[in-house]
Amino acid sequence: MSARILHFISPPIPYFVDCGHASYEIGDYHIDRNCIGVFDLIVVVKGILPVGENEVLWELREGEGMILLPDGHHYGFAPCTEKTEIIWIHFQTFGSWQECADMSECLGNQQALIEEHKSKAYLNHADVCSIFIPKHMKISAKAMEQLELFFEQESEPKSMRNWRRQAIFQSFLQYLDRDLASPSDATAIHLAEQIELYIRSHYMHDLTNPVLQKALNYHPNYLAKSMLKVYGMTPMAYLQHYRIEQSKRLLLLTSWPVARIAEEVGFHHVSHYSSCFSKKEGLSPSAFRSKFAKER
CATH class of the missing domain: 1.10.10.60 (Homeodomain-like)
Structure with missing residues (x-):
């Protein structure tokens, strides 16, 4: 299966909403949800997670990640066959984005998406750029380091924690964007x-x-x-x-x-x-x- 790509236009940069850990025992299924309203980034840190989005199925293994869409049906299509642990991050964007089959499609549609974004996000006179994030990815060591930083902020006051998590999230997206490029x-x-x-x-x-x-x-x-x-x-x-x-x-x-x-x-x-x-x-x-x- 070819790796699909999520194409975002910024500013504004996609923003962090929430994050957490989840564990699955043998026989557990990933939660079944529909149109949750935010992008759901799942990274498997241990085990194997069977997960589906609409009619497409994946088996995410240790060190792999996937972004589920805010308007899709997400579900576990099979039970976990071993103890599995994941990190999840919810994020959203204000403006235009699209899912493309490959980089050629992203670049071919880039100008139209930028013009749509400028109108939708009230940025008619602003300088904007593209962010390319793989839908299914192998998380690099550098990107994984950024993920771990999300959970080092628990002892911080809420206001400071949220600022720092947003900064970490932006850095994490930058790693994903750069890691995608051939x-x-x-x-x-x-x-x-x-x-x-x-x-x-x-x-x-x-x-x-x-x-x-x-x-x-x-x-x-x-x-x-x-x-x-x-x-x-x-x-x-x-x-x-x-x-x-x-x-x-x-x-x-x-x-x-x-x-x-x-x-x-x-x-x-x-x-x-x-x-x-x-x-x-x-x-x-x-x-x-x-x-x-x-x-x-």
Whole structure:
């Protein structure tokens, strides 16, 4: 069975709700529940846990984990054949997510999911990113260390305990996200992040594929391939996207003329800026300002 992937968009980062231990004797079944409203991460620390979600069945073994969906039917499809112990963590997210068959499907759907998320989470003008978590996973030693930290907070006051568990949970998700990447994916992700950072730092200047090639020492075709794989767009498409996002901030936060804003974000001609903006946002820069900006 191929490993499916849960694709989350953040911010906000998926948030910790609760955690605990559970033990099963020989002959015990995992609890039968339907649509519990939170993601249920199960990690087996000893034994074997037979568990089903809707019509799909797994036998989770020591060191393996699985994320059950908030809107699914979860149940034990067979009794435990040996004494079994698990750690469970409930978490939830505010915004968009989807379950995909593989990384190719995640990346192919990435831009559509991001746009849905921005609208759903009221983040139309925020910078967002993807988090990829395997549905079924082998927990690495580093990730397991983070799990154990959840239960070292019991002696802390409740308010402090919750803050620290959220921080630990975010670190744990980061390990799962990075552990998922294949060597080729990891290389593409690293290079795409370098391209993004360079564009964010230089977007107001003349940026071309030859400039990126000289700065990052990779052929433009490889740069484009990496950006397409990770961000779903080429470096030049991302540059235009980022320039328009920055211009939206200036339209909302300043009284500058549209021509000045176009120049500030790297467009040489206000007509080209207005055309690109209208194509992406469905209205002109001036109309965008009139619709969303408060009177100053």
